[in-house]
Amino acid sequence: MSVHTTAVVGAGTMGNGIAHVFALHGYDATLIDLDASLLDDAQSTIEGNLSRQVDNDVIAPEEKSAALDRLSFTPDTPEGVATADLVVEAVPEEEDVKAEVFGMLDQHAPAEAILASNTSSISITWIADQTARPDQVIGMHFFNPVPVMTLVEVVRGQRTSDATFNVVAGVAENLDKNPVEVEDYPGFVSNRVLMPMINEAVFCVMEGVAEPEDIDTVMELGMNHPMGPLTLADFIGLDVCLHILEVLHEKLGDDKYRPCPLLRRKVTAGQLGRKTGEGFFEYD
Incomplete structure (x- = not known):
């Protein structure tokens, strides 16, 4: 499986950073949040951070423009994930919230889509059990600030498949990150x-x-x-x-x-x- 289209659920600090790096590295990225004001703030933050990268000669102005063209924002989760190859969840660290989100993602994302969580502490095996596709659920733990930090803990749940792991690790490398394979134990490594x-x-x-x-x-x-x-x-x-x-x-x-x-x-x-x-x- 190859990843072209991504979606990020949760427009907070981590979510907008993840959408930023997806769009900057050639992936279409939809940022999703029920709170319209958070989406507006996230869009402003991403534009400001991309401008700062241009000012610091990290990226060229045309790279900023291309990244912004690849970004979209919506409060509609079913619509936002309908064509995604990879969905990354970045909502608050509350089990009931995660369960609700992954149940919805499992229902509305394409059958072949990979569902990833940016959780820093909740079990990936437990999250995967909220879906009918546990082999396609994985942890993708980014670090703040996402555009700067190069580590991604790629966390394997009990039933995460090798194919899922290899795709996500490859995506992390395409984002200029260093993926580290981690098993699903509390707190992971970091x-x-x-x-x-x-x-x-x-x-x-x-x-x-x-x-x-x-x-x-x-x-x-x-x-x-x-x-x-x-x-x-x-x-x-x-x-x-x-x-x-x-x-x-x-x-x-x-x-x-x-x-x-x-x-x-x-x-x-x-x-x-x-x-x-x-x-x-x-x-x-």
Whole structure:
């Protein structure tokens, strides 16, 4: 199977980034969201990011124009996926929402279409079980910001076929990404390793071991990390970090994934990081 036409469900930060890279690399891409205002925001964001790439000499002006020509936007999911060869879901990390979306995709996408999820923590095997095509369901976990980050975790569910994996890995390579094969276990690789580090940094803050700026400096200068764990947590979103830790704690049953009480307190207070202007640091 070859992929020519794609659809992305969910016009948030990840969804618009995924649609951006699809369109820039020659794929027709339809971005779908029930919220018309989110679609408008996504279109503006994509146009702005493409313009920034032109300004930075990453792409030529004609590449920007061609990418915009390949993009379409719709609130109508059945219409948006009707001709798609590959659909990528990028809706919030809630199982009931994922189940509803994949049930709809299974009903309206072509029978041969591959259905992928950008989930960072929910089981691909469970998602696949919401459809009648589990062999054609796979994880395609991009990283933020999608146009910049080159990693894609390609996650195999229990019944994901080799053919499905090979097609999706090939698409990732066509997007100038590096696909890494990952089995379907909680947190996959990235978040299973990353989230305990972030959580431990939050414990260091709570216990008064050091100030947030100093904790980040230790990891940047001592461990050669490009960004400290608390700055990274603010960038990801503290609510997202908490949710992933809760999934790891529940699914693996190991208290090393128990979320720090300070992380819970900040999320309860609405201090979610960059997107709210305040997390472990303050932002304009």
